[in-house]
Amino acid sequence: MHIYKLSGRNVEVTDAMRDYVEEKLTRLDRFNDQITDARVTLTVRDVRDAGRRNRVEVQLNVPSGIIRAEEHHSDMYAAIDKASDVLERQLRKFKTRYLKHRHDAAPQPEPGPAEADVNAGLDDVTEFAPEIVRQKRFEMRPMSPEDAVAQMEALGHDFYVFMNMRNTCGVVYRRKDGHYGLIEPS
Numbered sequence: 001m002h003i004y005k006l007s008g009r010n011v012e013v014t015d016a017m018r019d020y021v022e023e024k025l026t027r028l029d030r031f032n033d034q035i036t037d038a039r040v041t042l043t044v045r046d047v048r049d050a051g052r053r054n055r056v057e058v059q060l061n062v063p064s065g066i067i068r069a070e071e072h073h074s075d076m077y078a079a080i081d082k083a084s085d086v087l088e089r090q091l092r093k094f095k096t097r098y099l100k101h102r103h104d105a106a107p108q109p110e111p112g113p114a115e116a117d118v119n120a121g122l123d124d125v126t127e128f129a130p131e132i133v134r135q136k137r138f139e140m141r142p143m144s145p146e147d148a149v150a151q152m153e154a155l156g157h158d159f160y161v162f163m164n165m166r167n168t169c170g171v172v173y174r175r176k177d178g179h180y181g182l183i184e185p186s
Helices: 015-028 076-103 145-155
Strands: 004-009 037-044 054-062 065-073 159-163 169-174 180-183
Touching (some): 004 015, 015 037, 037 076, 054 076, 065 145
Antiparallel strands (some): 037 054, 159 169
């Protein structure tokens, strides 16, 4: 692992923790030698369930996207182990899909119409006061919709916003029937 940022929330990051995280991240290089950097956040929370007290969040940046894991455990080192195992599986899966998609020149599927009622479930709009409780920023690299689906699966999300090859924004999402949808501007 070349560059990583380790931070702690409600916990002092000891040298032993730092060394353990570095050892785990360095071992991931054998699955994808193109990891450019990583962000690791160790958090201790005051919760009733002791098994969810320690949280480890890891985000690995690779040239074709990001790989992310979040794990909980009563022991911080065990949470780090669990996150490392998840990242290892995701890196293997992502690398396999990425290589497959790069070699296959499959035709692009035609996007279906985007049907969404923004106000669904809102009886009285005057009582609804939306509040942004979390904000994320990320670099958007041009990619095909198939690569965006692979990235979405690697992250374990239900949707993924991406920049397509025509330099316009698109969204891929998982449908209830198990297939994927694509939303693009016209």
